[in-house]
Amino acid sequence: MAAAPGGWRAAGGRRRRAGGEAAGAGAVLRRLREARDDLLSSGFWEASAGAVRAPLGSSAEPPAHCVCYGLGRFSVCPAARHQLAFLLLLLEELGEGKHDVEGSATLFYMVHCGKALYNNLLWRNWSAGALAKMVIIGNSFKGIEERLLSRILERDYSYIAKVLKGTEEVALPTHPRYLDTFNDTSIHWFPLQKLKELSPEVWEFMEEPMYQDCDDLEIIRKEDRTDRHSPAATES
Incomplete structure (x- = not known):
């Protein structure tokens, strides 16, 4: 999918093999445009754009890359379609593709992803320099902290726990329709100055999260997939 001055169009690719397939793609694109118009007419995007600009002030480096995790089947799910429409409006707002790619900041769009996915992302980029180049749009870290017992947060999602004091967070506005x-x-x-104020011990522990004792894991681990396909897992 690509943004264009007059709206959105399907990205170029192989020629459609059947008229029905092309019609199906056209219907999805039409629904996506409707979701975009809905966000704009409701005022939700206009209110949200101000929050999005918060980490992108004059002192911040605008993201030139965007990574999207956890988006549902937008062809059949209205909520996922609105989330995708929001993302495309966001890319237009940020002027994607107009910045130098080398060493540029990255936006991670992760609406309603599992806690472990946020934790894994932080672990993979666990340094002040890398985190300072990241913007994450997703489940509230403050909300995660409030809902979990501190011992569970520190045991199962230690990187979220450790980065809280180095995080700036702005909630998207609430709207009855969404x-x-x-x-x-x-x-x-994650402002670099706030990250530098964290204790040196915060950065010394970089062990990969394993979630062995986690009771509410919301992702499928590699070993879980292996177990599911092993002979023992398929025996009746």
Whole structure:
């Protein structure tokens, strides 16, 4: 999918093999445009754009890359369609593709992803320099902290726990039409100065999260997939 001055169009690719397939793609694109118009007419995007600009002030480096995790089947799910439409409006707002790619900041769009996915992302980029180049739009870190016992947060999602004091967070505005679509969603960024104020011990521990004792794991680990396909796992 690509943004264009007059709207959105399907990205170029192989020629459609059947008229029905092309018609199906056209229907999805039409629904996506309707979701975009809905966001604009409701005022939700206009209110959200101000929150999005918060980590992108004059002193911040505008993201030139965007990574999207956890988006549902937007062809059949209205909530996922609105989330995708929001992302495309966001890319237009940020002027994607107009910045030098080398060493540029990255936006991670992760609405309603599992806690472990945020934790894994932080672990993979666990340095002040890398985190300072990240913006995460997803479940509120403050909300995660409030809902979990501190011992569970520190044991199972230690990188979220450790980065809290180095995080700036702005919640997306609430809107009655999108209570399920964007509930508990915030923009997170990590100012370098705040990260430098964290204790040196915070950066010394970089062990990969394993979630061995986690009771509410919301992702499928590599070993879980292996177990599911092993002979022992398929025996009746």
